[in-house]
Amino acid sequence: xxxxxxxxxxxxxxxxxxxxxxxxxxxxxxxxxxxxxxxxxxxxxxxxxxxxxxxxxxxxxxxxxxxxxxxxxxxxxxxxxxxxxxxxxxxxxxxxxxxxxxxxxxxxxxxxxxxxxxxxxxxxxxxxxxxxxxxxxxxxxxxxxxxxxxxxxxxxxxxxxxxxxxxxxxxxxxxxxxxxxxxxxxxxxxxxxxxxxxxxxxxxxxxxxxxxxxxxxxxxxxxxxxxxxxxxxxxxxxxxxxxxxxxxxxxxxxxxxxxxxxxxxxxxxxxx
Ligand code: PAF
Numbered sequence: 001x002x003x004x005x006x007x008x009x010x011x012x013x014x015x016x017x018x019x020x021x022x023x024x025x026x027x028x029x030x031x032x033x034x035x036x037x038x039x040x041x042x043x044x045x046x047x048x049x050x051x052x053x054x055x056x057x058x059x060x061x062x063x064x065x066x067x068x069x070x071x072x073x074x075x076x077x078x079x080x081x082x083x084x085x086x087x088x089x090x091x092x093x094x095x096x097x098x099x100x101x102x103x104x105x106x107x108x109x110x111x112x113x114x115x116x117x118x119x120x121x122x123x124x125x126x127x128x129x130x131x132x133x134x135x136x137x138x139x140x141x142x143x144x145x146x147x148x149x150x151x152x153x154x155x156x157x158x159x160x161x162x163x164x165x166x167x168x169x170x171x172x173x174x175x176x177x178x179x180x181x182x183x184x185x186x187x188x189x190x191x192x193x194x195x196x197x198x199x200x201x202x203x204x205x206x207x208x209x210x211x212x213x214x215x216x217x218x219x220x221x222x223x224x225x226x227x228x229x230x231x232x233x234x235x236x237x238x239x240x241x242x243x244x245x246x247x248x249x250x251x252x253x254x255x256x257x258x259x260x261x262x263x264x265x266x267x268x269x270x271x272x
Contacts (some may be wrong), residue, residue: 003086004048005136006093013085020046020085022137022164024128027051028046028068028076028182032172036141039169040272043139049078050093050131051088057123064266068185094130101129104159105152109244112148112258113269116235124149125156132157132164140164144178145171147258147271167254177203184265191263195266199270202237202257206272209251210237219246219257226261235260235267237251252269 004010014020021040025033033049040047053076057134058064071088087160100138108114109121142150154166171179176196178184187195193244217239226234237259240249248255256271 001075001083002087003075003088005088005090007089007175009167010135011089013130015203016037017046019138020044020048021139021167022048022135022142023047023141023163024131025043025049025051026051026053026067026182027071027074030180030182030184031075031174032143032145032180034077034081035172036082036169038059038141039167040141041081041083043167046085046223047081047083047137048085048087048137050089050135052089052131053116054088054094054123054127055091056095057125059117059120063267065188070183070236087131089134094127094134097130099129101133101156101160101162103129104156106155108148108155109152111245111266112236112238112240113260114148116260121149121152125152128153129156129160137164139167141167143171144171145181145270147256154198176200179270181268183268189261191266193261194229194231195268198226198231198259198261198263198268201225201229202259203272206257212251215251216257217251231263232260235262237261 002013021044023036023040037047037049053067054201055064062176103122114121144150151166157164173179177194177199205239207216219237219239221233222237239255239257241248241253243254258271260269
């Protein structure tokens with residue numbers, strides 16, 4: 001695996017490569033990333049994974065400082081998956097150039113996580129836009145767990161006429177229904193038990209609502225159930241229509257339940 005640190009090295013190595021798939025990450029690689037990488041590899045032998053912990057998308061210093069970093073282990077995982085290229089840039093190589101595109105923040109950025117993490121999506125779009133300007137990949141693989149991120153990146157790409165094609169990938173979960181996420185590394189055994197209980201409640205609720213055809217959706221009791229488990233902080237639990245992105249009112253709409261809550265100091269998000 002070639003580890004690329006600078007744009008000039010990328011340009012040299014990729015001058016004869018016509019097409020490649022890109023998987024952007026912040027490291028702390030897990031089975032969810034592995035799924036994206038394997039899917040990328042099935043489309044194109046040339047897979048480039050980036051590892052860059054983007055300080056601009058953290059709205060809390062503590063979250064940035066405690067974000068799991070394990071470069072050696074990440075490299076082992078990438079080698080095992082036979083990834084050909086790793087882009088591992090420094091801060092200045094990403095942020096010290098003037099971009100061609102302007103960041104486009106769709107109004108959906110104000111909802112869900114946007115309400116609770118000011119500046120987060122602007123930071124995500126800034127780094128993704130920069131990565132795309134440097135690398136110009138043909139395909140980019142993103143997980144559906146981060147539904148809002150995926151949606152906003154797509155809108156930014158369309159608005160700026162960027163040629164990269166986005167490939168959304170299903171959320172991968174462990175046996176306890178917990179979606180894989182780098183932040184899970186900061187959960188202890190009891191935290192994981194609690195998280196699993198919450199996800200099970202949310203999944204069960206979605207199934208129940210779906211069974212009550214045409215009835216009103218009411219999620220107020222769900223929050224109480226989750227607090228009763230011992231969860232101290234919930235940012236949101238909302239059913240949103242997947243087309244209009246407005247609150248889903250009735251059970252026959254095409255909706256997902258979106259959630260963000262804290263287990264200890266770890267913020268988890270999901271959508272079913
Ligand atoms: O989903 C992530 O890991 C990050 O938000 C991304 C897309 C790599 C941008 O830093």
